[in-house]
Amino acid sequence: MWQALYEELKSKKFVVIAVALESRxxxxxxxxxxxxxxxxxxxxxxxxxxxxxxxMINVPQAVWIDEQGHIVRPxxxxxxxxxxxxxxxxxxxxxxEEMQAGAAARRRxxxxxxxxVARGTASKFALDGAEARKRTPRFTADIARAHxxxxxxxxxxxxxxRDEGLQILEQAVALNPDAWSIWRQMxxxxxxGKAGGPEFWARVGALGEKHYYAPVxxxxxxxx
Amino acid sequence: MTTIISTGGVxxxxxxxxxxxxxxxxxxxxxxxGFALKPEGFCRDAVCIPIxxxxxxxxxxxxxxxxAAFAELTHRPWVGTESxxxxxxxxxxxxxxxxxxxxxxxxFALPDLDxxxxxxxxxxxxxxxxxxxxxx
Numbered sequence: 001m002w003q004a005l006y007e008e009l010k011s012k013k014f015v016v017i018a019v020a021l022e023s024r025x026x027x028x029x030x031x032x033x034x035x036x037x038x039x040x041x042x043x044x045x046x047x048x049x050x051x052x053x054x055x056m057i058n059v060p061q062a063v064w065i066d067e068q069g070h071i072v073r074p075x076x077x078x079x080x081x082x083x084x085x086x087x088x089x090x091x092x093x094x095x096x097e098e099m100q101a102g103a104a105a106r107r108r109x110x111x112x113x114x115x116x117v118a119r120g121t122a123s124k125f126a127l128d129g130a131e132a133r134k135r136t137p138r139f140t141a142d143i144a145r146a147h148x149x150x151x152x153x154x155x156x157x158x159x160x161x162r163d164e165g166l167q168i169l170e171q172a173v174a175l176n177p178d179a180w181s182i183w184r185q186m187x188x189x190x191x192x193g194k195a196g197g198p199e200f201w202a203r204v205g206a207l208g209e210k211h212y213y214a215p216v217x218x219x220x221x222x223x224x
Numbered sequence: 225m226t227t228i229i230s231t232g233g234v235x236x237x238x239x240x241x242x243x244x245x246x247x248x249x250x251x252x253x254x255x256x257x258g259f260a261l262k263p264e265g266f267c268r269d270a271v272c273i274p275i276x277x278x279x280x281x282x283x284x285x286x287x288x289x290x291x292a293a294f295a296e297l298t299h300r301p302w303v304g305t306e307s308x309x310x311x312x313x314x315x316x317x318x319x320x321x322x323x324x325x326x327x328x329x330x331x332f333a334l335p336d337l338d339x340x341x342x343x344x345x346x347x348x349x350x351x352x353x354x355x356x357x358x359x360x
Contacts, residue, residue: 002355013350017342019334021358026337028359033337041342043334050356053330055320062355065329069348074324078355117351133325141299144317148301151229152312156305164305181358188360195360 001060005110006040013067014117016040019050021059023154023185024192047154048181052147055137057179058213064116064126072116072126074136077213079109085204085212105216112218124219135217146176150185157189166190180212228256228291230313241308247288257313261289266298273298329354 002016018040020029026044033042050056054063054075062078065071083098094102112125120126127135149172156165169186176182183203184195194200204212226246228235235256239248250261259266261284265274275283275297283293291313295302301314323330329352331345344352 001357002353014353015347015350016353016355017344017347019354019356021356022360026335026339030337032357032359041336043336043342045334049332049334050354052320053332054354055324056356059356059358062353063329065344065352065354067349067351069329069345071324071327071329074327113353120351129327132327136324136327139317139321139324141301141317144314144320145301145303148303148312148314151314152303152305152310155227155229155234155312156310168305181356184358184360188358192360 001036002040003036003038005113006038009114009117010040012117018042019045021045021048021051021056021181021185023048023157023189028188046158047151048147048185051179051181055139055143056181057137057176058181064113066120066126071132071136072121074132076135077216079106079216080213081105081215082212089201108218108220109216142175143179146172146179146182149175150182153186154189162189226308227310228313229311230256231315232256232258241292241304241311244292244302244304244308246291246308246311247286248291249287250289253289253291253294256291257294259294266294 002018006014006016018038020042022029022044023046025046029042029044056075058077060078060080061075063071063075064073081098081102083094083102086098087094116123116125149168153165153168153172156168166186166189169182169189173183173186184200187194187197187199226237226239226241228237235252237248237252239246248256254260259268262272264272266272279293279297283290283297292302294300295313299316299318302311303314304311329344331343333341333343335341344354
């Protein structure tokens with residue numbers, strides 16, 4: 001997803017760090033990584049440590065971090081739209097306008113990164129401290145408990161206690177039902193493919209007016 | 225054998241829990257939590273969390289420390305299996321929230337496909353797009 005952008009910008013002190021939230025481990029991620037042949041670091045995160053540290057709930061989400069290690073854009077949807085929700089369930093076709101909206105959102109996100117890499121703090125996409133704090137998703141007690149519960153369930157699944165582990169992962173879902181990364185990882189540990197199967201679509205349908213991917217709050221128009 | 229998973233790693237102890245209470249020697253307690261029990265309370269670096277009067281008996285006695293009481297006092301999630309043989313101790317939500325709001329990017333260490341460990345801090349001096357993805 002990021003290879004062309006990385007190659008374009010890597011000479012300007014810019015790096016992509018892609019983190020695979022993959023409780024089944026490196027072998028689950030390997031085919032994707034080998035196909036994409038990324039030249040930036042691709043890390044394997046079986047415990048979803050990065051989701052915990054950065055309060056992420058879905059993929060792809062991203063954080064912008066400057067040269068000093070400061071967050072200039074906290075966790076947000078990384079250049080995708082939820083047009084897939086309008087997909088025809090039998091033909092898997094997407095309405096043309098959704099395809100276009102998705103491509104535009106992606107272009108806008110990549111252009112924003114280019115602008116930030118070129119202009120640093122002068123970029124209108126690099127948020128000031130007050131705005132970055134305001135946009136930081138709140139880390140609640142239930143979210144903390146969900147991460148602890150997730151870690152326990154995942155550990156049990158890895159250590160031969162699959163049924164018990166999956167039951168505990170259900171509790172993690174109940175504690176943070178908005179975290180698609182927890183539900184989909186649990187489904188994937190249960191049966192590969194389940195994370196995108198009928199139960200996934202039922203859960204997406206049940207969102208109603210709620211977002212699957214919250215839209216990115218980014219100024220419209222071309223980056224300058 | 226009881227397993228305790230904390231941010232510091234996976235620990236095995238021979239102590240058995242009593243309900244959610246798990247009493248450890250001060251040495252083991254410190255290895256798991258990073259906190260030492262001192263007269264001032266639970267201390268890590270220069271910071272001490274006092275033990276409320278009247279609660280001492282639930283927190284420590286007979287030269288052992290109750291990790292469940294520590295978790296409760298310091299608002300740390302303490303989650304275990306039904307049999308009590310495996311536990312996770314998490315950092316408090318308000319500490320994580322404050323850390324994120326400080327806008328200092330939390331460091332982490334994760335392996336790549338070849339098993340080589342990368343720290344976020346290895347990339348200090350570059351702008352970083354930290355992006356999640358998954359096969360599922």
